Amino acid sequence: MKKSILVSAALTIGLTFTLVTAPQTVDATTKEISYNTCKELNKVYTNGVSKAKGTKNTVVNRTTKKAEYKNSNAIVSASLYKLNTKLDNDKDGIACEK
Secondary structure, three states: OHHHHHHHHHHHHHHHHHHHHOOOOOOHHHOOOOOOOHHHHHHHOOOOEEOOOOOOEEEEOOOOOOEEEEOOOOEEOHHHHHHOHHHOOOOOOEEOOO
16 A cells, blocks of 8 residues: 555656656747848737736827827737837837737
8 A cells, every 4th residue: 555655656746757857848930039020020929929017008199190109908928019019110129010
């Protein structure tokens, strides 16, 4: 009885250790790369990429010509934004926003 409990405990600890230390695989579609156009970036990140949480999307009102700041649904990733800064034409901290 004690032997089966020890074997069971050893297997549980071994499996737990294996699950914790197993490397995480990265999906190819979420790999952080530099895109050439917003069309390419928006195929993977439909709402664009934000450099920080809470970054507001700057939208210029066509009639009043004043800037308005709206919440964005862009994915937040500082490193991905840094790779694609050239695609942030209005310099509001969100690349390729929709």
